Amino acid sequence: MKTNVVYFSRTGNNGRLARAIARALEDKGHAAELNQLKTTHPNASVIPTVLMSVFKMPARLVDPPVIKDGDLLVLVGPVWASAMCPAIRAFLGTLPDLGGRKVLNIVAGFNPHENVVRDINHKIKTHNSGLIVSDALRLRDVDNPEKMSEYAEGMVKRILA
Numbered sequence: 001m002k003t004n005v006v007y008f009s010r011t012g013n014n015g016r017l018a019r020a021i022a023r024a025l026e027d028k029g030h031a032a033e034l035n036q037l038k039t040t041h042p043n044a045s046v047i048p049t050v051l052m053s054v055f056k057m058p059a060r061l062v063d064p065p066v067i068k069d070g071d072l073l074v075l076v077g078p079v080w081a082s083a084m085c086p087a088i089r090a091f092l093g094t095l096p097d098l099g100g101r102k103v104l105n106i107v108a109g110f111n112p113h114e115n116v117v118r119d120i121n122h123k124i125k126t127h128n129s130g131l132i133v134s135d136a137l138r139l140r141d142v143d144n145p146e147k148m149s150e151y152a153e154g155m156v157k158r159i160l161a
C-alpha cells in the first residue's frame with residue numbers, strides 16, 4: 001500500500017509524530033512518503049499567524065506536494081488559535097479527487113480540539129475520500145518517544161483495519 005504522509009510542523013512535534021506514523025506503516029510493510037509542508041513565511045510572528053488562523057486564511061506554500069496516487073493519505077498538523085493552521089488549510093485547497101482513498105487525520109495541540117478535526121474531515125470528504133480515521137491529540141499525552149511510537153502504531157492499526 002502506498003501512503004503520503006503530509007505534515008506541517010513549526011517546532012518539531014508534528015514532524016516527530018508524522019515520522020513515527022511513517023515508521024509504523026513501514027513496519028507493517030507499506031511504503032510511506034513523507035511530505036513536509038513549507039510556507040513562504042516560516043518565521044512569521046505570532047500575531048499575523050493567529051490572525052490568519054482565526055480568519056481562515058490559507059498560507060502560501062512552497063512546492064506543495066502533489067497527491068496524485070496512493071491508497072492512503074495521512075495528514076498531521078497543529079491547532080493554532082482554536083482553528084486549523086494556515087498551512088494545512090492551504091494544502092487542503094490543493095487536494096485532488098481522492099477517489100475513495102482512506103485518510104488518517106491527526107490534529108495536535110496543547111488541548112484536544114475536536115472542532116478542528118471535524119473541520120478538516122469535512123473538507124477532506126468534499127474531495128471524495130473513503131474512510132477517515134481522525135483524532136484530536138493532546139501533545140502532553142505523547143511526551144516521550146515510546147508513547148509517541150505507541151500512539152502512532154495504534155492509529156496505523158485503526159486505519160489499516
Ligand SMILES: Cc1cc2nc3c(=O)[nH]c(=O)nc-3n(C[C@H](O)[C@H](O)[C@H](O)COP(=O)(O)O)c2cc1C
Pocket residue numbers: 008009010011012013014015046049050077078079080081082083108109110111112113139
Ligand atoms: C500561534 C499558535 C497558536 C496556538 N493555538 C493553540 C490553541 O488554540 N489550542 C491548542 O491546544 N494549542 C495551540 N497551540 C499549540 C500548538 O498546537 C502546538 O504548539 C503545536 O501542535 C506544536 O506543533 P509543532 O511543534 O509541530 O509546531 C498554538 C501554537 C501556536 C504557535
